[in-house]
Amino acid sequence: EVLLLESGGGLVKPGGSLRLSCAASGFTFSTYTMNWVRQAPGKGLEWVSSISSTYIYYADSVKGRFTISRDNAKDSLYLQMNSLRAEDTAVYYCAREAYSSGWYWFDPWGQGTLVTVSS
Amino acid sequence: SSELTQDPAVSVALGQTVRITCHGDSLRSYYVSWYQQKPGQAPVVVIYGNNNRPSGIPDRFSGSSSGKTASLTITGAQAEDEADYYCKSRDSNENRVFGGGTKLTVL
Numbered sequence: 472e473v474l475l476l477e478s479g480g481g482l483v484k485p486g487g488s489l490r491l492s493c494a495a496s497g498f499t500f501s502t503y504t505m506n507w508v509r510q511a512p513g514k515g516l517e518w519v520s521s522i523s524s525t526y527i528y529y530a531d532s533v534k535g536r537f538t539i540s541r542d543n544a545k546d547s548l549y550l551q552m553n554s555l556r557a558e559d560t561a562v563y564y565c566a567r568e569a570y571s572s573g574w575y576w577f578d579p580w581g582q583g584t585l586v587t588v589s590s
Numbered sequence: 591s592s593e594l595t596q597d598p599a600v601s602v603a604l605g606q607t608v609r610i611t612c613h614g615d616s617l618r619s620y621y622v623s624w625y626q627q628k629p630g631q632a633p634v635v636v637i638y639g640n641n642n643r644p645s646g647i648p649d650r651f652s653g654s655s656s657g658k659t660a661s662l663t664i665t666g667a668q669a670e671d672e673a674d675y676y677c678k679s680r681d682s683n684e685n686r687v688f689g690g691g692t693k694l695t696v697l
Contacts, residue, residue, distance in 0.1 A: 506686065515691040516625070516633065516676050528685055564632055574639030576623035577678065577686075580632040 473497040473579050475565050480584030487555050487588070493548040493565030493581055501543035504568040506577060507550050509561035509586075517561070520550065521568070533559075555588045562586075594677055594689035601695040602667045610662045610692045612677030620680040622660040624653060627674045627691075636675075637662055664694075672696045 479491040493505070504523040510516050520539040521528045527539055538551040548565050562585050566577040594614040602608035612622060621640050625633035635644055637653035640660065650665045660679075664671055677689040 508688075515674075516627075516678075516688040518678075518686040518688055521686060526684075528683070530685065569635075569638070572639065574621050574623075574642065575680075576635050576638035577625070577633070578635045578638075578644065580634070582632055 473567070475567065475579060475581035477563065477565050477581040477584040480563065480586045482587045482589065483555055484590050485556060485588055488551070488553045489555065489586060491550040491552065491563055491565075491584060491586070493550075495546045495548065495567070498567070500541075500546040504570075504575075505541060505548045506566045506568055507539060507548075508564045508566055508577070508580075509559075510564070510583075511558070511561040514561075519563070522548070552586070555586075557588050560586060560588045594679060594687055596675075596677060596689040596692045598690065599693045599695065601697055602664070603697050604669060605666055607663065607665045608667055608694065610664075610675050610694065612660045612662075612689045613658055614679065614687070614689075615658055616679050616681050616687065617655060617658050617660050619682070622653070622655055622677050622679045624651075624662045625676045625678065626671075627676065628672075633676065667694075667696050669696050 474496045476494045506521045507519040522539045536554045540549045562583040564583045566580045569578045624637040627633040640655040641653040652663045676691045
């Protein structure tokens with residue numbers, strides 16, 4: 472079974488830092504692009520960042536503050552979040568980017584980890 | 591523009607057909623996928639590659655795309671289909687983009 476399990480969320484003060492982790496199992500982690508997606512309370516989904524073996528992309532809202540990384544030996548994805556703001560408060564999901572025949576989609580998703588930025 | 595626009599809310603009578611739409615310039619060039627999210631749960635893909643249904647997704651879910659508009663159609667909506675639905679695609683910078691979401695109510 473393909474599983475993703477996020478951890479590392481919590482309460483942090485504005486300007487602080489937090490590191491999220493996503494442990495993957497059930498598939499060959501190194502061959503997939505991995506993603507972070509967030510959802511602020513009561514709001515929609517917002518793509519945050521993607522990492523493959525050759526590229527990294529960030530949403531403008533987090534560029535320069537967040538760093539995505541991966542450790543293929545540990546089947547793990549990370550998101551280092553610095554200079555956190557109240558508007559970064561959200562549930563953060565990791566998601567695998569499945570692919571076939573030139574199509575790409577997110578599947579599966581982890582259960583999410585809540586990040587709250589508040590003084 | 592890299593934005594994807596969805597109607598915030600749609601309702602459908604039980605057993606009837608409903609179409610949820612997604613508009614954006616990027617849809618001319620990139621495939622769309624659709625996600626269902628129920629309260630307190632992670633999103634689940636229901637359509638990928640414009641009109642492909644993953645295994646385990648009921649065949650009442652279908653998708654289409656033409657020009658700047660993609661659609662998710664539920665034929666014979668069931669009570670368990672009540673959820674938020676999001677479209678997703680890419681922009682010219684290879685950024686992934688989500689629509690704002692549509693809240694589907696089954697009456």
